[in-house]
Amino acid sequence: MPTSNITPTRSVLIELKKKVKVTKSGYKIIKMKRDGLIIEFFDVMKKVKAMHGSVTSDYEAAMTKIAIARAVEGEIAVKSAAYALKTEPHVKVSSKNIMGMTVPKIEANFKQVNLESKGYGVISTSAYIEEASNAFEKLLDTLIRAAEVEITMRKLLNEIEKTKRRVNAMEFKVIPELEESIAFVRFRLEEMDRESTIRLKFLKGKDKGEAA
Amino acid sequence: MFGHKAKGNYAYAVARVKAKKAYLIGNDTYQKMLLMSLPEISRYISECGYMKEITELTSKFDGVDLIEHATYMNMARVLRSILNSTNGELHDTLAKYLEKWDIWNLKVILRGKSFGLDADGIREDLIPAGNLDSTFLNKLVSLETGEEVLDHCKNIGKVIPVEVIETYNKENNLAIIEDFLDKYRYEQLLSSINPLSKPTQLYQDFIRREIDITNIETILKLKMEGVYGNNIMKYIIPGGKDISKKLVVRLANAETLSATVDDLAQLSFYEDIKEALDTNTKSLKDVMIGMKKYKMKKTQSFSYLHPLSIIPIIDYMIRKENEVNNIRIIARGIESGLDKDIIGGLLVI
Numbered sequence: 297m298p299t300s301n302i303t304p305t306r307s308v309l310i311e312l313k314k315k316v317k318v319t320k321s322g323y324k325i326i327k328m329k330r331d332g333l334i335i336e337f338f339d340v341m342k343k344v345k346a347m348h349g350s351v352t353s354d355y356e357a358a359m360t361k362i363a364i365a366r367a368v369e370g371e372i373a374v375k376s377a378a379y380a381l382k383t384e385p386h387v388k389v390s391s392k393n394i395m396g397m398t399v400p401k402i403e404a405n406f407k408q409v410n411l412e413s414k415g416y417g418v419i420s421t422s423a424y425i426e427e428a429s430n431a432f433e434k435l436l437d438t439l440i441r442a443a444e445v446e447i448t449m450r451k452l453l454n455e456i457e458k459t460k461r462r463v464n465a466m467e468f469k470v471i472p473e474l475e476e477s478i479a480f481v482r483f484r485l486e487e488m489d490r491e492s493t494i495r496l497k498f499l500k501g502k503d504k505g506e507a508a
Numbered sequence: 509m510f511g512h513k514a515k516g517n518y519a520y521a522v523a524r525v526k527a528k529k530a531y532l533i534g535n536d537t538y539q540k541m542l543l544m545s546l547p548e549i550s551r552y553i554s555e556c557g558y559m560k561e562i563t564e565l566t567s568k569f570d571g572v573d574l575i576e577h578a579t580y581m582n583m584a585r586v587l588r589s590i591l592n593s594t595n596g597e598l599h600d601t602l603a604k605y606l607e608k609w610d611i612w613n614l615k616v617i618l619r620g621k622s623f624g625l626d627a628d629g630i631r632e633d634l635i636p637a638g639n640l641d642s643t644f645l646n647k648l649v650s651l652e653t654g655e656e657v658l659d660h661c662k663n664i665g666k667v668i669p670v671e672v673i674e675t676y677n678k679e680n681n682l683a684i685i686e687d688f689l690d691k692y693r694y695e696q697l698l699s700s701i702n703p704l705s706k707p708t709q710l711y712q713d714f715i716r717r718e719i720d721i722t723n724i725e726t727i728l729k730l731k732m733e734g735v736y737g738n739n740i741m742k743y744i745i746p747g748g749k750d751i752s753k754k755l756v757v758r759l760a761n762a763e764t765l766s767a768t769v770d771d772l773a774q775l776s777f778y779e780d781i782k783e784a785l786d787t788n789t790k791s792l793k794d795v796m797i798g799m800k801k802y803k804m805k806k807t808q809s810f811s812y813l814h815p816l817s818i819i820p821i822i823d824y825m826i827r828k829e830n831e832v833n834n835i836r837i838i839a840r841g842i843e844s845g846l847d848k849d850i851i852g853g854l855l856v857i
């Protein structure tokens with residue numbers, strides 16, 4: 297707030313002092329939030345790293361298994377088995393709160409079904425197709441969980457960046473400006489006090505001179 | 509004789525099959541094919557008897573899909589030409605054996621219908637190597653629903669029991685129909701063999717061993733998923749050779765895969781799957797390969813016996829199917845970038 301816009305009165309000084317107090321406590325809270333978010337970010341980052349590993353290994357396993365199934369049983373048999381499947385994966389997206397920040401909560405609304413309930417015959421469907429199907433079910437589950445932590449991590453990064461900007465703005469702009477304004481008002485009030493004391497003294501001297 | 513069917517033209521059929529057998533790809537050639545690229549494989553198999561199908565399907569498919577569809581089409585034509593060149597009892601026996609492709613096609617149609625696939629999509633995946641010709645299969649494909657398909661199958665003697673249809677309608681699970689069809693096929697096949705002569709006895713033993721292998725595969729697949737007990741028993745096909753009902757019950761009741769090892773050790777093909785069972789308890793891949801190789805070994809062991817019987821013809825049919833499978837394994841494996849050793853391990857030679 298530029299000092300030229302401030303009226304140097306006691307009520308403004310009180311107002312400014314209140315503002316500084318509130319801003320400083322807000323600053324502390326926001327700083328704590330930033331630190332909390334950073335701690336949370338490191339936790340999520342560990343999870344993301346682990347998930348990346350799982351996604352890579354599950355993907356490689358699934359691709360190898362489907363490649364073997366397509367080779368041994370043929371594309372036609374694999375495609376045909378896929379047509380027989382009667383379960384479809386559904387994803388439920390809701391939200392949860394981390395330090396005032398809304399992050400998505402993604403839940404896979406499906407369970408890994410066993411061979412009996414998949415939809416294709418138990419006797420004739422080969423173990424290669426079944427293993428590939430299980431590997432892809434596992435990969436899908438991992439991908440859904442990975443998507444959740446990945447989005448959470450990105451949202452946390454954005455929030456940390458935003459909070460950091462707020463903390464910096466408070467630390468280097470809002471609070472110093474308020475303190476400067478307080479100093480200005482205080483100085484002006486002292487100056488006004490001094491002026492009125494001198495004025496009073498001058499008037500008193502004048503009165504004494506006239507009386508003499 | 510009145511009421512008796514002629515035995516069939518064994519001499520002619522066997523002579524035809526022997527001539528065809530000479531054109532099968534040799535085991536050492538697969539190792540050479542492993543080093544080829546997909547276009548090289550296409551070209552090579554064109555020179556080995558697949559030229560007509562490759563040319564015919566070039567406008568429709570390319571790359572590895574062309575190889576897969578062309579080899580299947582060739583196999584279907586070869587098997588049907590053998591079937592059509594036979595007569596009498598021989599024709600009936602072969603027709604029963606090739607019914608597995610009818611069941612395959614029926615499953616493809618039912619799956620396609622349940623998924624909502626269009627007629628062209630379903631037609632693309634059919635392999636008309638069985639008794640049902642393309643005209644009949646096209647008729648089935650053109651029907652609207654799976655129920656209509658099953659209903660139409662009554663015309664060829666495939667009647668699905670009402671209770672099976674009811675369970676299918678209740679649970680909306682095609683597996684019920686598919687499993688019924690598989691069991692039904694083996695029951696029909698076994699009952700069609702009259703094991704009075706040595707060759708038909710050998711043929712019956714071969715089918716019963718196939719049932720054993722299928723049953724063991726089913727047990728192991730379900731064990732991997734944590735299913736045991738009576739839930740397994742309903743998928744067991746009766747009529748196996750080496751595996752008694754008592755042993756099947758014991759295998760089915762074992763709660764884990766490792767608990768079945770002692771019982772499996774009694775089986776004739778245990779040596780072929782022993783290593784795979786010991787090294788990898790999380791995947792059945794190697795066990796399945798072991799059993800396929802065992803089946804092939806068994807076929808080879810009796811293929812030279814009884815030259816004027818059904819044995820050489822069945823042997824050729826198995827070899828032809830195996831050739832098609834091996835070509836596809838190599839082509840698909842190369843296309844997917846699988847390691848040469850893995851592809852080589854998948855081959856049944």
